[in-house]
Amino acid sequence: MKLFAKIFLCAMIVLSIALSLSGYLLITLSYKNAVDQETQRTMDQYQYIKFLLQADLLNRRDQTDKNNLSDPISASFSKLAGQNLPGLSSGGNYISVFGEDKMSIYSTFPSNPDFNISDYDLNQKIVNKIEQIGDRTYVLVLGKITQSGQTVYLLTATDIQAVIDQKEEMVRNYGTIYFVTIGFGIILVMIFSALLTGPIQKMSAAAARVAHGNYSERLKVFSNDEMGELSRRFNTMAETIEDRIAELSNAAKQKEDFVSNFAHELKTPLTSVIGYADMIYQNPLSREDTRKAAAHIMDEGLRLEALSLKLMDLIVLNRQDFILEELPADELLQNIADTLRPLLLNENIKFKLETVKAYIRVDYDLFKTLLLNLVDNAVKAGSAEISLTGEITANSYRIGISDNGRGIPADELDRITEAFYMVDKSRSRKQHGAGLGLSLASKIAQIHGSRLEFESVQGKGTTVSLPLPLEGGGLGA
Structure with missing residues (x-):
């Protein structure tokens, strides 16, 4: 009932x-x-x-x-x-x-009455x-x-x-009064019941809509009585549910982003590992070359192990306080060039490295991931030549990656660092891209107190610059 x-x-x-x-x-x-x-x-x-x-x-x-x-x-x-x-x-x-x-x-x-005493x-x-x-x-x-x-x-x-x-006569009159009163009572009780159950019915309907996923549902509060207080409590509950669902959705998205980013970051290091392993397996190398190839394989393996934890902190926990160490910029860029060597040989791409000696403060694993992402994008852009440069400008050390690939349309330059955004979607799918590389690279650049700067001419190529605070330069120059 x-x-x-x-x-x-x-x-x-x-x-x-x-x-x-x-x-x-x-x-x-x-x-x-x-x-x-x-x-x-x-x-x-x-x-x-x-x-x-x-x-x-x-x-x-x-x-x-x-x-x-x-x-x-x-x-x-x-x-x-x-x-x-x-x-x-x-x-x-x-x-x-x-x-x-x-x-x-x-x-x-x-x-004479019929009466007998x-x-x-x-x-x-x-x-x-x-x-x-x-x-x-x-x-x-x-x-x-x-x-x-x-x-x-x-x-x-x-x-x-x-x-x-x-x-x-009183019984008859009261009977009339009784039925009239009952009639008016029926009308008044129906109105009262409707006033009392109306807000409850609205609340029930709102709860059903929340149950079906409309978490923004709210009730209008018209009074300060118990029903008004119940409506306010319902709105508070709905807001809490909406916030919790948003948190759960965000957590799920962060985990998906982590899996997607980590899968994305595996490709270049694995290409390097496979390339150096194939080099050792296929070619008779000197002991020194074999040691260098093995060192690259070990370095990439250790980096991937550390990178998995750091990506978890960065993407899922949104951590920003990574420890930055002073490293020689020229050696770091040379290490990246060595890592890219098997990939570039496989794609028949000419690679040029020009650096100036200096010290920069970076997180090795994340910064290497950033530069590998930028070079990987240059490779996917159909480039025949890629250059990696490091130079001192004013009080910063500017790292640049230039290619002669397809370039980026001017009206899309502002959006290329958005997560899952792809300039050429059909080409990205063929190359198994997910539009995550530049988004992750942009986050890593922010951790290092910098930002990515793009210059591109469609059909001629793209240059990406990354200015970093200079810790020391001109060493040995």
């Missing part, structure tokens, strides 16, 4: 019970008070008439034959009736007198009851009177049919 139906049914049950109980108590108490008043009035009437009757009988005890009770009693009541006393003359108030034989000897009822417990001092006599209802007070050796039973009655009719 839905909440709307539960609220509606509970409210209507409570309203119906409250109205019924209050109506019952109101009508019952009103009727009881009216009957009590009529009963008291009848009791007062009984006592008054009893007093008058006893007094009159006392005065007549020597004037009447004691064996004939009818004459003095009838005479007494005739006298009392002639005095227009209360209880004998007012409408709806009646008396009857019964002899010891319980037969009626005097009555003011408009007709033998049905009552005459041993009680006074009997007080409500009886239906004919089509009327009466409050009856019956008592035994003994005076001067004479015994009679006095019955006083008050017609309370008007009270009964009033009670029935």
Whole structure:
């Protein structure tokens, strides 16, 4: 059962019970008070008439034959009736007198009622009851009177049919009021239930949309009550979920980037390793050349081992505080040239290296990855000649890589360092490119306090420059 139906049914049950109980108590108490008043009035009437009757009988005890009770009693009541006393003359108030034989000897009822006092417990001092006599209802007070050796039973009655009719009228009127109130109650409870369950339904719908992936879903807050507070808590929860999903998505993307970048960075070193291994295997080399080739293989293997951890720190943990060491720039660039030798020989590309001796502060593994990426892009650009230069300019050591390949369109130069961006997508797919090399190279350049500078003419080639802080230069020059 839905909440709307539960609220509606509970409210209507409570309203119906409250109205019924209050109506019952109101009508019952009103009727009881009216009957009590009529009963008291009848009791007062009984006592008054009893007093008058006893007094009159006392005065007549020597004037009447004691064996004939009818004459003095009838005479007494005739006298009392002639005095227009209360209880004998007012409408709806009646008396009857019964002899010891319980037969009626005097009555003011408009007709002789079918009434038998033998049905009552005459041993009680006074009997007080409500009886239906004919089509009327009466409050009856019956008592035994003994005076001067004479015994009679006095019955006083008050017609309370008007009270009964009033009670029935109250029941009818209250029934009308009850159903009208219930009708209005149904309308009000439906409105109240709709106001109460409306925000809950909206919240349920919003929660369903969040469950289907719409994490930006929010509720409008219209009040400061409990529902308003619940809406605010829902919005806070949705924001937390959205942030957590964004974090998880970012973490997943970082892991994907790491895997893609690491796979990308494996190609050039593996080409170098395979090239030098093939050189050792295919050609008879001197011991010195063999040692050099083995040294390159070992160097690339150790670099790849260290590079995997550093790429994890850089891409997944977004670490920037790598330790930079002072290294001779010319030896570093020569090492890169030696690493590229098998790749360049395989592609029949002429390579030129021109360096000036100086010291620069770099992370060896990351910086070598940066330069290998730049040379690899030059190779993929269809270059026949590639040059790697290192020169001192002002207070910086500028490393440049130039090629005579396809070049880059001027309107795309600003975007080439974006992750997964590829100038020629079809060519990059054929060469198994993912558009990650320059994005990673740009991050590494930032770690070294520098940035990549591109100059390119479409169809003629590209030059990439990387200025680094100079730690010392001109050594041995």
